[in-house]
Amino acid sequence: MSLNGNLEQKIYENIKTMLESIKYGKIQITVHDSQITQIEKVEKYHFPLRKKQAYHR
Secondary structure, three states, X not given: OOHHHHHHHHHHHHHHHHHHXXXXXXXXXXXXXXXXXXXXEEEOOOOOOOOOXXXXX
């Protein structure tokens, strides 16, 4: 595998790892001149809302 092939394989492995590790969020791939130049992962965490109890005197 050439140096370029090794780089491509590493990029695909990184994307796969990101997809496997994210539950909610997004993975953004930036392309310039038909080449992947950047990969960003934004994770979101969802927390259940607890209803406030009414204050009674």
